[in-house]
Amino acid sequence: MEPHILQLDGSAIEANLAALSRILIDSVAGGAAISFMAPLSQADAERFWLNDVRPHVEAGHRSLFGAWHDGEIVGTVQLLTAMPPNQPHRCEIAKMVVHPQARRLGIGRALMDRALARARELGKTLVTLDTRTGDAAEPLYASIGFEVAGIIPDFAFDPDGRAKHGTTYMYRRIEDAAAT
Template sequence: MTDLPHSVHELTPSDLQTHLDDFCRILMDSVEDGAAISFMTTLTKAEAESFWLKDVKPSVERGERRLFGAFVEERLVGTVQLIVGMPPNQPHRAEISKMIVHPDGRRRGLGKALMTAALDTAKGVGKSLVTLDTRTGDVSERLYRSVGFEQAGVIPDYALDPDGKARHATTYMYRHL
């Protein structure tokens, strides 16, 4: 597949509100498509809105989390979060969270662009280590390796698949900046 013409921006809490329907659509459609991002396929629009507005938005407002969006023709089609508010003994570390590209936009360069923006920001705020976890064997592992992440370890039976039928392992990864 060819890359989609796109732009990636760091988003503000008001941007989250402005694009809330797209954030919910990306999350819900991705979970329905099998993405292992902490939610089950029974995810409702109200639950998706609650996640974005009650979990993510306050954390962005406090500066603990940086939120990025990938846009194609001015429509939000992907997002990633960089958690920069870490415990006192980890001021050098950040964490990637909820790397999500809508199923229609996957394998088109959006994930790599989002990860690059997050990693550049992490470096820009003085972080020297970035960590993440992902479902073992997931296609996302290839993306993370392509931007320099290395495997730290695997935990078996870590979480349920979105359909609730099986448990999957998770792979922890890291990257030095």
């Protein structure tokens, strides 16, 4: 069964807060490098969705997409569209997260396809992202047309705080990319 992708507004964030928070908590516990340190508390996860994400979604500065599989939300991706005045043509992918138990089901690809479609709808011509160097998502991004711009070593700590990892910056031109 293919995942069902929906764009979430502020009220949908609140309605799905427990599931959204569980995706973050379990992903960080599983080692996902998504800016949080383990253990991530329920309160901190909820604060992220309500204070960091919801206001930007409601202001129209980012789009949040959720993936449903077997009746529950199991993944999210954000498309950040509020860029500096000299970069109106660009947007960024952020926090592409799939629950550890829902990986390898095409959910990440479906989320990315929807985010790229939204970028196209908004007239964006360049999409950027960064990912932990060597992460399982890196080949996914390459398979949908993202190219490596460069790698920064020792960029951030792993969620367990034991080691630093590099980050790989990637980009994709929308006007040159075939429709996904």
